[in-house]
Amino acid sequence: MKRAESWQTAEIPGPKKALTPKTPETIALFIKRAKRPLIVAGSECIKLEVNGERYIDYIIKIAKTGNIPVVATAHTVKSFLEKGIREIFSMSAMEVADRLRDPEWKGFDGKGQYDLVLFAGMKYYFEWLILSGLKHFAPHLKTVSLDKYYQPHASWSFPNLPDKEWRETLLKIAEKLKT
Amino acid sequence: MKRAESWQTAEIPGPKKALTPKTPETIALFIKRAKRPLIVAGSECIKLEVNGERYIDYIIKIAKTGNIPVVATAHTVKSFLEKGIREIFSMSAMEVADRLRDPEWKGFDGKGQYDLVLFAGMKYYFEWLILSGLKHFAPHLKTVSLDKYYQPHASWSFPNLPDKEWRETLLKIAEKLKT
Amino acid sequence: MSRKELYLKVKEAATKLGVFKDLEIAIDRILVEEYEEPMGPTPFPSITELRNWDFKLLNRYRPFYMPFCDLCCLCTFGKCDLTQGKRGACGLDMAAQQSRIVLLACCIGAATHIGHARHLVEHLIERYGRDHPIDAGEGVDIEAPVTRLVTGIRPRTLKDLEIVLDYLENQVTHLLSCTHTGQEGSSIDFESKVLHAGMIDQVGMEIADIAQISVYNFPKADPNAPLVELGAGVVDKSKPVILVIGHNVPPAVEIANYLMNNDLMGEVEVAGLCCTAHDLTRYTPKAKIIGPISWQLRFIRSGLPDVIVVDEQCVRTNLIFEAKKIKAPFIATSEKNCQGLRDRSRDPVDEIVADLVNGRETGVLILNPEKVGEVAVRAALKVAPRRAKFKVIPDVKDVIEGAKKCRKCRECIRACPNNLPVMQAVNEAANGNLAPLAQLYENCIGCARCESACQADLPLHSYIVKAAEKRFKEEKFKMRSGRGAVKDTEIRTVGQPIVFGEIPGVIAFVGCANYANGGKEVAEMVDEFAKRRYIIVTSGCAAMTAAMYKDEEGKTVYEKYSGDFDASGVLNVGSCVSNPHIAGAAIKIARIFAKRNLRANYEEIADYILNRIGAVGVAWGAMSQKAASIASGFWRLGVPVIVGPHGSKYRRMLLGRKDKPEDWYVYNARTGEKVYVGPAPEHLFYVAETKEEAMVEIAKLCMRPNDTTKGRAIKLTHYIDLHKKLYGSIPDDIHLFVRTKADIPLTMKDEILAYLKEKGWKETMIPDPTLLPRLIREKVE
Amino acid sequence: MSRKELYLKVKEAATKLGVFKDLEIAIDRILVEEYEEPMGPTPFPSITELRNWDFKLLNRYRPFYMPFCDLCCLCTFGKCDLTQGKRGACGLDMAAQQSRIVLLACCIGAATHIGHARHLVEHLIERYGRDHPIDAGEGVDIEAPVTRLVTGIRPRTLKDLEIVLDYLENQVTHLLSCTHTGQEGSSIDFESKVLHAGMIDQVGMEIADIAQISVYNFPKADPNAPLVELGAGVVDKSKPVILVIGHNVPPAVEIANYLMNNDLMGEVEVAGLCCTAHDLTRYTPKAKIIGPISWQLRFIRSGLPDVIVVDEQCVRTNLIFEAKKIKAPFIATSEKNCQGLRDRSRDPVDEIVADLVNGRETGVLILNPEKVGEVAVRAALKVAPRRAKFKVIPDVKDVIEGAKKCRKCRECIRACPNNLPVMQAVNEAANGNLAPLAQLYENCIGCARCESACQADLPLHSYIVKAAEKRFKEEKFKMRSGRGAVKDTEIRTVGQPIVFGEIPGVIAFVGCANYANGGKEVAEMVDEFAKRRYIIVTSGCAAMTAAMYKDEEGKTVYEKYSGDFDASGVLNVGSCVSNPHIAGAAIKIARIFAKRNLRANYEEIADYILNRIGAVGVAWGAMSQKAASIASGFWRLGVPVIVGPHGSKYRRMLLGRKDKPEDWYVYNARTGEKVYVGPAPEHLFYVAETKEEAMVEIAKLCMRPNDTTKGRAIKLTHYIDLHKKLYGSIPDDIHLFVRTKADIPLTMKDEILAYLKEKGWKETMIPDPTLLPRLIREKVE
């Protein structure tokens, strides 16, 4: 498997493709520099397991250490609530995407549009298309995919990673956000 | 400019893309190993200049040192003849491509289909399409683009090269073919 | 108004008045017989005639484009890079390009149904005469609500349908031409044309279905249409099996006719896939259904079919090779799907049968349905004993041996639309454990892309089928066969509860089987909403999928619920072309319950439906261009459509913004006042990420401005209840849907009141809602 | 036979026999008046009816696919990776997918012409009455050769055209539906459908052109059609200028009418781009032509137009923004190109003009041509003084300053379809040297992709135009305006020399301006072959391009050569829809010279043309979907087409293999014997890499099996002469074209005889060639 190629073979992106951050630190740095970051947590977060832990748990770690608001799409909010997370927004993926492309949108807190959006845990092609929509129609946004697989329409995405490396990357991001 | 991207921005190729040889030697080696190599020299060979010399002169060098038959497409044959080259075949690009995809074709010498075809000097998109045709419909062939720009549908192609590097590459191939 | 000005010079015309020679007739306009309703404002609308209505919709439900490719490759200026605001060589930008591709898809979809209708009507006229009456069934006076609505024509006999088809073909041509380089440049105008394509598509489908219902005597608006057998396990393997696949039923009907006429009905099994299966069981309930489109490969490879007959649409394009593998003769029957085969339409049956049976030809093209009937049956009878159900599904041993050759390249996973862990399952199989392979069965759509990609050339789909063989072979279900239209009398009963909101909604599960998580989700949704007293309508592959799961008592939803158009009914209307019966039901509510003039009165009726009829379409596995045009036909009528995750690849959603109050005003038709009515319905085209999300959204999208307080309370109950159950919380937008305190579900009163207080909620009024100023009865100011 | 069975119920019909009330008429088939010719075998052919003929062609000229993308993205199963033998989720392989895309393109192209024809005919009937006679001109008895050939109908008046249009729309719908997922799977059957699309496209174009010629009184088969002015320099800048762009001429005609009726013809300039310009000058030679499609931006940015009126097809989709930049009101006039503008069709002219003039609206949509005429003129008169030709072409100073901002990112070059060295030229400009920029002008197709890609946001196309300003402003040429059909009388004169090969060929230069090396190549080719006594026919953008270069005496090819259909004639037939006059000329040769029955006799006539008429189409800058369908219309008729390098993006060629003798046998109609006739014509669709290659190939493709020895000798002379001149050698395939010694050009006798000897050449016979067994007069054996 080559790096920085779409995970699903046929999802060939055009001229503009996501950069792959050299290290997890890079992503952490982007997040720290962002004025209004947001995590969009999709329904695969509650399905995918990494090393016995669920993807959602890593997301929660990153959100907590980075103090980043999270919106859960589809019915994912339920799992957050069950984990006792109250600081969670709930909105469907389409609606979030549609609002993110609107430079006038005021965000969940009414304070204005976000500037860095981290996507996590949607079906590969579904996230691919949403990120494509944002790439083309939300020039005011930077997007990051936290997923294991390369998402070419994000601004930054990891290359297709083995489980272990992915887990370490996520943990390292969370860690770096602390400091 | 990134390497191994199509030169014309929009010519995005699909999942299967040309490998970029590490060194000119690699290409020389491929040629040497080939049982029946062929050079297809297009009409840009007589237009493009590299370091005061024309592309066609480099082609002639490679053909001579490697003892590789050349077919000139379009009216390119005229320039070969003017240079006193008699060992030259003439056939239109479409006809060559159409024959190359036919495993039963006997070649210009009647001895059978070629196994390695080196393309040189066609309009970028035109060569792109011919190589695409061969990639899909001539699985019996390996193709190489000797051009300065990355041709993703070849089996091997250089990345987009600066003039100087390209020239050196061509010279090195010619040289390595000697030995 | 389409200026259909006809001029005829007729050499000889036989009329009731006698025989005329060299008659010349000039006719300004064809007015096919006046009927009770006066002609409305927009008969035979041109591609811009309903643009104002479209702009109203599109102004509220704005397109959100998710480009499926960064390029345009439609002309030789291209490819053009359209990323991030760049324009192509023709000046086009990405939004316009995406909407253009949507228009192209909808034109293909509409053309497919209209072409289907045309071929069908031509065939029926040729065989049954042009005077064959249109008869949608007892209790159905409005035989063709969509056609009447769009064209103003009331078709009485087959020949009347031809005039409508002329119009449709004309409109398809105009619409398609808009996709040419250097035509439309505005994405909103492209979207308006998409809606037009959807509208004419609905007419085309209606023409096709009422023609076949009338002539073939399909169940006619029959809530008690027979239960038919469905599943790979229902086929009697001891008999020769003819498999029919596709959508245009005449060849299949002629197979049944030949069997009946020759007393062979008990000797030969006729089984079908896709819509031809639907329509064949509507013709004879003795026919069997294998399943939706995704069952093609698994059933053929099982070796059961002895002859394979394909017509058009959604037929795997390489079946001829699959047929060859199992040594089953292959018969193509449609102009649209000739497969490079020799045209034997004019050859003697004996010759064709002989050629097929002895393998001189592996496949033939026969464009004459009657001949297909005879050839298929006779070939099946002869071929069956020789074939002995020769199959290409490997044995367990072969699977294990094959699996050992896996190179662990992951190409199979990367090729799988559902990202199924094929490699992992294969690797387990190499150790003798076929269970993981079997587990893929439910989520596998049978596309064989994994096989095509496999570096070790393993027949991976066959491996999955083998691993799940027990399940596959035991698939036996009952589905109520397509009933056709909803009776006017049924409408009379449920019109009021629907419009007032007391029947919480009409939900249509339609479309293809490109499911992201298996078809079970469809069956579960149908069951859940039927239980909740919604009216459930099904069609096409979705109707089959809904039948493929049983409850604890072993009953499918069709056995569990009645086929009535009433609360908790689960109605299969039929094949894809039966979809207009769903739209038709909504239209008929406006006509029969609300006495609105429906003839050529599109805007008013769409406005009525948008504001009053809580109908939602769900195309959970929507795959095709037809599905795209079907959906857009619903949008223009004001019916929202939800698709499953793969539907994101339609690359454009139509989304409302509930956070923008200004978008949600309507006129109060009584006064002309503008009234805020909340985001109802919130979206027009929507892809849901999960079944859970879809269910909550369905409940929400059933709300309409016109709901009575009682109706709204019921709808809110379901919405909130589902949200609580599936999302673990009450929704955060209830305040937008509660207009008066009477809207609040009694059982949740306190909780909701507390919530409303927190949100600073204020009562609003319930208007007589419309978006059309001309419907205001008394202007204020 | 299209089963066009009409049934009418007419409330009231006025006929010659009186007025009938409640008349019912059932008609089996519309036979629009019998005429001298008997009905042939294939009137109104269905999409498979000529499949046998297609297979004959495709068996010899095999498709070579050059996929333009590795994927298919047409449904939500996708995208599917189709590389190297992989199949999509629907079973499709790459060859089928490429041919499917070609079919899609041809359907779009055909739909565009047919829709164009429909709108035009509807408009003309509305305005001039349905009884307006069809009149293609004096000496033209066969007014509609393609229509007669395909449908068997002989149209007498406008109303007759509607019946043909019904058929065309029906066929487009069927063809388009074949591109739906899960229909056709065979690339060869897709190709057959492509040919069908091309054929009906030809009919559609013919309908459009004969309608407008008849009603608007365009030059009627007039070899001496007036010379009209062409070029950016021909516009009188002192006057208000109305620019019309597009293809469907009624709005432009109404502008001219308004000017004439109000005595303003001398006060206002009307100039056009693309085919609307062609057709407007056919209406009034006082109108001016700016140039082909690629002149859109340069002319608008020059600030000369005061009002811009666009209709349909090949109109840059972002002109509304360009118009706004130069403050020129914009008027959209077509349903197909509404640009999101408010529809003002029903508003009073005064209001619209006021809104445009004072800038309340930058653009409007007006779907009524008469109203467009008045609004455009009145707005131009008012707006012109205010605008004062406000332009957006920068000054030299601005160019230099801007150029300094270049970031040397190369994106401009990488975006340029012609790979022009924009960056290098910009960098020179930064040093004050604008010459390199000016040099780009000739090869620049005006697409502005460089600008769109520029990282420094430089208006690069404007820079080029500025640098080449002198040249641009001095562009003044003469073109003979579109003459329409070829007279039957002309055919009578040249039929024999063409068929016998003594006029070496008929070469049609047609299509768009997507040139890889500038348009000059077209003018050069026209000149060269006219000089060599070929008959040159031009149309569309190519006709304009041919006019844009002058010889040493300052003459364009239209001034240099006559407009006769005879050796050395250079005939502009007109706009794109005039193309069927070219096909028509070939068809008429078969009818008039050879007395073949042409009515509904497609196969025989195509067979005649393929084997006897040395005609070649050259679409050197072919860009659009229309160009694709136009080409396929020629192929089915047996006329080869050559495209320029960008034509490779049509992604499929139809190539013969001269090294396979078995492909080049025909029947000798006299005896039924199979005879080897050599590869004539060698290819059916062919992309040439260079002009030189095209020229040699044109000469070669003009050879036909039926050439007399004298004719063949002449054709060989040109072929060999061009080859020597351009390739520096004699061709290596002469032995395949010399049948008897008498074929050898006298002047080259020795050289060729020597060559033939070397090749072991043997004499062959010259048969009465046909591919159709049914045309064999006496069977041997």
Ligand code: SF4
């Ligand atoms: S249609 Fe327009 S955007 Fe598409 S390839 Fe052609 S020029 Fe480019």
Ligand code: SF4
């Ligand atoms: S056949 Fe099934 S497992 Fe294979 S790619 Fe298709 S969906 Fe995936």
Ligand code: SF4
């Ligand atoms: S594609 Fe084939 S070889 Fe590769 S991992 Fe999958 S099963 Fe194994």
Ligand code: SF4
């Ligand atoms: S529902 Fe979809 S897949 Fe099924 S038959 Fe209809 S269009 Fe085809």
Ligand code: SF4
């Ligand atoms: S639009 Fe489709 S066919 Fe065209 S380049 Fe993109 S993926 Fe390929």
Ligand code: SF4
């Ligand atoms: S049409 Fe066929 S090949 Fe194309 S995306 Fe759909 S399934 Fe794949």
Ligand code: SF4
């Ligand atoms: S406008 Fe001219 S220079 Fe610019 S990209 Fe187009 S062809 Fe090239």
Ligand code: SF4
């Ligand atoms: S794109 Fe613009 S900035 Fe980049 S090299 Fe070209 S002119 Fe310079």
